[in-house]
Amino acid sequence: MFLLSSKIGFRGHLGVVWGTFIVRIKTISRYKGMLFMDILMPILFAAMPILLGQALAGSISAASANFEQNTGLIGANYVAYIIIGANVFSTVTTSLWLFGFFIRREQTLGTLESLFMTPAHQIAILAGLTLYVEVRSIITFTAGYFFGCLLFNINPLQGQSGLAFGILLIGLIPIYGLSFLLGALILKVKQANSLLNTFQWFLGIIMGVFFPITVLPVFFQICAYVFPGFWLNYSIQAALMDLKWFFFNMYGHLAIIFAFALICPLIGYWIFAKAEARSKSGEGIGQF
């Protein structure tokens, strides 16, 4: 007989993290087209402004020179800049979609209530989900970046690749924090598609995907500074293209990313827990 125990040890929580990760991996393995789409989308997304630049300036080198001159980013190859930006944007929005959509999908399937009926801690479930999103993001970012660079004849290993990889690993953590926040909003308003769609294109502008945020009006620049996605994107662009660091130096950027990585998940989870409690006081978290 299984003995009832409410005292769950570290191994028990680890089992939940691992179980959630494996379930997600198994599920995505049964939707093979999604991984293919994740890799292809940022390349297609980047191709449009790259080809537009070429069409306007006459050639890629002329477009690149214009880009350098108009943005002040000395040494920036606009093709590489856009490919990196598109891949980071795709990774960030995928992370937001995965969490936000996760909540909504589980709600409609009825599995959200099933999860909440188990004694598993939400943090362990979210950690398993985060691990899956991180692995998926890194695979699709790396594949998308390399294919994009090869397609547009750019050396993918220029600059500090290791540093860029490290920034990606840490810089995605605050994005997950924001996605918990988005999850809380979806529990409340139950409109994942419209919320996420609106949010992601606004983020696209303030992240500086195709252009540095210095070209934006002041209000949008301020929005960008408080959004971790901007720091993630620009830091990877700076590391891979040896651009001038925006805030002092590399360490300044790393400090900001670390600070976001500490604060955002805490705030996100806190707000999510509040939304959960509010739902339980009403019709319940499974009501859709």
Place this chain on the structure above:
Amino acid sequence: MVSNAIIEVVNLTKKYHSKKRLGLFRTQKNVVHALKGVTFKVEHGEIFGLLGPNGAGKTTLIKILTTLLFPTKGTAKVNGYSLEQDKEIKSSIGAMLMGERGLYWKLTGKENLEYFGALYHVPKRLRRDRIQSLINLLELDNIADRTVETYSSGQKMKMVFARALINNAPILMLDEPTNTLDVKEARRLRKIVKEQNEDYNKTIIFCTHLMHEAEELCHRVGIIDHGQIIALDNPSELMNNLQENDILSIEGHIPEKTIQILQDLPGIISANILTKRVNNGSTEEKPYLNVVCRDSHQALPEIITTLNNHGAIIRNIDKKETTLEDVFVNITGRSLMEDTRQEKSKT
């Protein structure tokens, strides 16, 4: 008297706001009183039935006891834990809610059980054996390795039931577990529920709107209606209380207008048109006139005369055995089956 209660519910009340749509943009806020001061105890090792029509508050009650919902007022203890101790309560319960929903469609049945086993912290070395024994118990071996999306409703229901048993909890909360199961499978599931109670001494809350299930399985039954427990006792006591009266079942063509006239006759307690299953194993139902009276021998001639005078065509008259349905009708003046059907047609 020393109480051996494993579940104690005291004055549980649940209110929430819901929106009523009035055309395209206008909405109206309504307060729904899902539970109105529900109080009861479930003894250790008991099968406690919650019998009531759809929308009576059964699921809300179970959701509160599984800590999925907070009550507006009142308290409850499950396995000695108060509702704030949600992790401990969740570890004590195996629950089946929301019918066939709550499974991952892109995973196989076995993978679902494996995952929920992990979520319930069932040690890995035990998990595999437990899953296999559940697959054998519920005869799921030919579907366990197929993805859930390929299952029929009944198969999903059985898999959800297996999920409720995965943590071998001392308490089972089963909300309409035989919904969507065919007659044979429903009977088999009820047998397993009984075995879980008799062989493993599990305490079970069994919600149903089917009176025969409650009669067959439950040691005690709480009849719930409009968020209130309106009767609570063992099924035989509930029925015995009614047995001082006689119940007549009259089949045939009965005009609506005769019901009020019958109710006004001396010695008649109630007269209602109810429905019952056609006795050939099908799901077809036929209406009949249910008359509760003090003494059927005395009242019958008057009943027959009244019916004949008002154009009724009588095909058959039976003196009925009392059922929980009669108990429900006697208390509420409505039929359980009728209520459930109306609720279903609304949704």
